[in-house]
Amino acid sequence: MIDGLTSVRAVRRTGKNIAEPRTRSSANKLPGAGKKKAGAGDSPVKPAKRIGKTAVPVRHDITCYECGYGFPIHGRLHKVICPKCHEALIVDDHCIEDRCTYDITTIGAIEVGPKAVVSDCRLIAGAVKVAGNIKDVTAITCENLTLLEGAKCNIAKVTTKNLSVGKNGKFTFTKRITCKNLDIEGNLKAKIDVNGEATIRPGGILRGEFRGEKLTIEDGGALSAKLVLGAGTSRR
Ligand SMILES: [Zn+2]
Numbered sequence: 001m002i003d004g005l006t007s008v009r010a011v012r013r014t015g016k017n018i019a020e021p022r023t024r025s026s027a028n029k030l031p032g033a034g035k036k037k038a039g040a041g042d043s044p045v046k047p048a049k050r051i052g053k054t055a056v057p058v059r060h061d062i063t064c065y066e067c068g069y070g071f072p073i074h075g076r077l078h079k080v081i082c083p084k085c086h087e088a089l090i091v092d093d094h095c096i097e098d099r100c101t102y103d104i105t106t107i108g109a110i111e112v113g114p115k116a117v118v119s120d121c122r123l124i125a126g127a128v129k130v131a132g133n134i135k136d137v138t139a140i141t142c143e144n145l146t147l148l149e150g151a152k153c154n155i156a157k158v159t160t161k162n163l164s165v166g167k168n169g170k171f172t173f174t175k176r177i178t179c180k181n182l183d184i185e186g187n188l189k190a191k192i193d194v195n196g197e198a199t200i201r202p203g204g205i206l207r208g209e210f211r212g213e214k215l216t217i218e219d220g221g222a223l224s225a226k227l228v229l230g231a232g233t234s235r236r
Contacts, residue, residue, distance in 0.1 A: 061143050061161070062107050064089060065124045077108055077126075094125075096132070110142075114150055128160075147171055149186065162196075167203060182212075184221070 057075035064070075069084035077091040093108040096116040104110060109127040112118055116132035123140045131148040134140065137157050145160035147153055149168040155175055162181040165171060169186030180196040184204035192198075194212035202220030211228040 060107075060126060062089070062126065063143060063161075065105055065107065065141075080107060112151075147186075155190075165204070 060073045060077060062071055062073050062080065064082040064085060064087060066087040066089075067082060067085040069082055071083055073080060080089045080091055081087070082089055090106045091108045092106045094104055094106065094110045095113065096110065096118060097113040098116055100112075100116065100118045101120050103122045103124075105122075105124045107126045109129065110123055110125045112128070112130040112132040112134055114131040117136075118132070118134045119136035120138060122138045123134075123142070125140075125142045127144040127146070128140060128142045129146045129148065130151040130153060132150075133152040134157075135152045135154045137154075140158045140160070142158075142160050144162045144164065145158060146164040146166055147169050148166040149170075151169065151171075153171070155171075155173040155177055160179060162183070163177065163179045164183040165186040165188045167185040169188075171186070171188050171190070173188075173190040176191045176193065178193040178195070180194070182192060182194045182198040183201065184199070184206055185201045186203075187205050187207075189207040191209040192206075192211070194210070194214075196212075197214040197216065198206075198210065198212055200206055200215075200217045200221035200223060202218055204218075205222040205224070207224045209226040209228075210223070211233050213229070213231050213233065215223075215227075215229060217223055
């Protein structure tokens with residue numbers, strides 16, 4: 001255990017951020033790509049030219065809101081049936097710009113705009129992105145919660161698998177947070193248990209207490225926290 005101010009610098013990102021859509025060079029070939037037709041001649045095979053980038057389908061980690069079963073979906077969410085309970089899941093995305101006091105259940109995304117106030121209701125979603133006020137929600141359950149600059153949130157009401165703190169976001173939480181993956185571009189002060197990967201990105205800072213197995217601090221990220229690092233240290 002390292003107590004006190006610990007400063008770690010400049011490690012290359014080792015892992016993938018599961019939740020984020022990314023583009024990658026076209027390493028993943030489509031079936032048949034690169035194959036030559038038989039009899040195409042004897043000319044030596046030239047290395048294939050790289051033609052830009054191919055978008056890799058976004059992976060969504062879905063948790064069925066009916067039975068709790070978790071499964072991945074690649075690409076766009078459209079007509080998703082839970083493989084376990086066979087419920088046809090709602091995939092709608094919602095954009096809340098003003099007041100919201102009604103429950104929302106979806107495996108899609110909910111965006112809470114900067115002027116929105118969500119209260120006295122329950123949100124169940126895949127991704128929840130918040131720039132507004134969700135302090136007085138009854139509960140939020142999601143795969144990915146992103147807290148953007150200016151968001152107001154009572155973390156005690158939130159159950160999320162992954163937590164992201166957006167650029168310039170500044171949050172202090174007193175309740176201990178447990179999540180799988182943590183991604184910080186802003187400022188977070190909390191006691192946090194991460195049982196997957198934590199990444200502090202350039203401009204990001206984590207204060208408080210961190211327990212977990214994998215912590216990456218990118219160049220320009222900062223950490224000033226009590227650290228408990230290593231296998232089995234996060235409380236599950
Ligand atoms: Zn189900």
